[in-house]
Amino acid sequence: MKLTNDEPKTDLATWRPRLAAMAEGASGGDGAHDSAHLERVWRNAQALLARHPEADALVVMAACYLHDLVNLPKNDPERNQASRRSAKLARHQLSWMNFPPERLDAVAHAIEAHSFSADIPAESLEAKIVQDADRLDGLGAVGLARMFYIAGRMGSGLAHPGDPLGVAREFDDRSYALDHIMVKLAKLPGMMQTAAGRALAEERLARLLAFREEFAAESGMPPA
Numbered sequence: 001m002k003l004t005n006d007e008p009k010t011d012l013a014t015w016r017p018r019l020a021a022m023a024e025g026a027s028g029g030d031g032a033h034d035s036a037h038l039e040r041v042w043r044n045a046q047a048l049l050a051r052h053p054e055a056d057a058l059v060v061m062a063a064c065y066l067h068d069l070v071n072l073p074k075n076d077p078e079r080n081q082a083s084r085r086s087a088k089l090a091r092h093q094l095s096w097m098n099f100p101p102e103r104l105d106a107v108a109h110a111i112e113a114h115s116f117s118a119d120i121p122a123e124s125l126e127a128k129i130v131q132d133a134d135r136l137d138g139l140g141a142v143g144l145a146r147m148f149y150i151a152g153r154m155g156s157g158l159a160h161p162g163d164p165l166g167v168a169r170e171f172d173d174r175s176y177a178l179d180h181i182m183v184k185l186a187k188l189p190g191m192m193q194t195a196a197g198r199a200l201a202e203e204r205l206a207r208l209l210a211f212r213e214e215f216a217a218e219s220g221m222p223p224a
Contacts, residue, residue, distance in 0.1 A: 016061065041133045070086045110130040135192065165221065
């Protein structure tokens, strides 16, 4: 269902500050999943919505702002439950705020399906857009900064000292941040749900791969 001019209750400009306020403080001090992350995800989603005007923009916006209401560390054993908990909490809080009830299921699904670790298929167009928008924030320059920030919080090293590119060893992104590019981030373009998301992801991944080669060169290692 798309927004129409006779639906002031669901106007994006009205709901955006309310959703942002609801999400504020949910990061628990995690700078990779803070309010700036939510704004970037929404900005990514807007770029994808421009290619899919048939999608419900309010559902997408709500899911973008509320997808990390429950934020568990990457190494938490219950990490794969975070998106389900976020969806449940978002549904409760949105109901209390008189969010359009006919959109609650769609928002909850988009939140549940955004997570890489939850492995929940994105069934709706809105969920596909939110998933792509969130994963785009893990690529490019911002994704690189987030990768090293998260690795630092988890106590990982920057890269393997003797083989940063993993030429003669198995990748291990729990021990070495740089390995995360190949373990996860390089796979994201192929997992994108929209053509526009895939194109953007491929552009951003190219920057990460170039950085990886530059890192190895500065470390005194030959290119792969």
